[in-house]
Amino acid sequence: MKKVRIGAAQGFYGDTIEPAVATAKKGDVQYICFDALAELTMAILKKDQMKNEKAGYTKDISLQMKALLPYVREKGIKLLTNAGGINPEGAQQEIIRVAEELGMDDLKVAVVTGDNVLHRIDEFQDRGISLNHLETDQPIETVKDKLVFANAYIGARPIVKALESGADIVVTGRTTDTAQFLAPLIHEFGWGEEEWDRLASGVFMGHLLECSAQSTGGNFSGNWWEIEGFDRIGYPIAEFSENGDFTVSKVEDRGGLVTVDTVKEQMLYEIHDPANYITPDVVVDITNVQLENTGPNKVKVTGTRGKPRPETLKVVMGYENGYTGQVMVGFSWPDPLKKARKVDEIIRKQIKQRGLDYDEVRTDFVGYNSLHGPLAHEYEEDLNEIYLRMAVRAKTKKEAAKFSRLFPPLALNGPPTMSGFTGNTAPRALIGMWSALIPRELVEDHIQIKNVEVSAIG
């Protein structure tokens, strides 16, 4: 039976490329797939592009290509990535630049565009499409003037077309994370549009691989201390059979652990209804999936089922939602928590005295309750130290910037032993997320695939 081997390269913008290089060297894979975009990432990339119109894709693509292109040349491995973000064509140009720098020729780099719908909001509304918030049903008008990006999640089919046109590398904008992994399977096995169970299994494989080490022992909540080699962890590799079954593994001499226990934690990650995991390609049902340890660092996955794909695509939009300013300062024994609480009280009084206009003032005690909030247990013992972290929500950057300036004087004017001041942090823009559904053909009619061939220079 024909098999396809696919390696995961990236779980988020900022991930390390080292494990993917090991996979390229020793993983015997035909495809290496990247998931560069979290919901938050589009907001970051939009900020980049507002400063420089050539930016807007994930900057680490240069490094990734430099590291992996030699294996594309030697072994014919193909690379698929949604690193294009807000500017997929910019990403394509950057890949070509790196390829030329490496003296490569006979390389085809394809770009898929059409996911960006920011300029089409009026058109959609004119067609009578509701862009009301998917969860709250609030009207789009509440944020329309403040939108900074709007991208539809597109599926694997355009990536498949790019592969059919002979592309070695396919870069896209907001294609789904799982589409990167599904596309090679459709291309290799020639699956039809309605082979729902197989398509679903392909998406589910992508889901298990898209967060890199989260299925090879990273973030494992079980006996994590027994996992060896976190320092050189291996990223997951899937061997996919034509019948829809697949096995997850990793490069043998890399660290980490692939067992039913590590894989199942990733199974539900960012999933809502497990019988209806909606993607543009297929609706996936994982409530009959079976996981089986079939060898050291090998888990076989069977039983994924699929249902027809939805008639709509999800559009995620980001809108400007004010600014935050934040500060962190430490206090030492004795009574560090008491001191931090006093400073919280002082700062809140000063905010009122100065008439600073904040929509929210938030206080956390780092080392005590900053991660668990009201669920943190009360301390019974004396503490060595505590950090006070305060953050505000402001309408303007200027107002947010005023916040951190309240703190330095307290080094002399407040309770004793304030220390470990990490400096004034610049205010950060807050981006609200707005999701809506639109008929898929409105987006799909605008999808374009552009192939560029790199030829050797000098």
Add this chain to the structure above:
Amino acid sequence: MASVQLKDVAQARAGDKGNKVNIGLFAPDEEWFERFKSQVTPERVKDHFKGLVKGDVVRYELPNIHAFNFVLTEALDGGGSSSIRMDNLGKCFGANLLRMEINVSKEVRKEEKR
């Protein structure tokens, strides 16, 4: 009766989407799955997360892997890029759920491995 903290018997991982957080809770076997099923109810989880989660909690069951998926709505102070919380992506919600205690018979408490 004795009580067991979920941390000592279960695995959990949380993820975010918009202003929602989901938590996968994994029982070690079918017996524990049944115990979780009767005691780790969506109502109890909602109550457990009081102060962090404003909306409702929905529970999905996956007997095939002895797991539950909890979806917590209005859980992230507006969502990852809009929140001013330290844990703006809800990464620690799984650990938070593992603080919960459930009732077991004294015999089970003794058998417990860790």
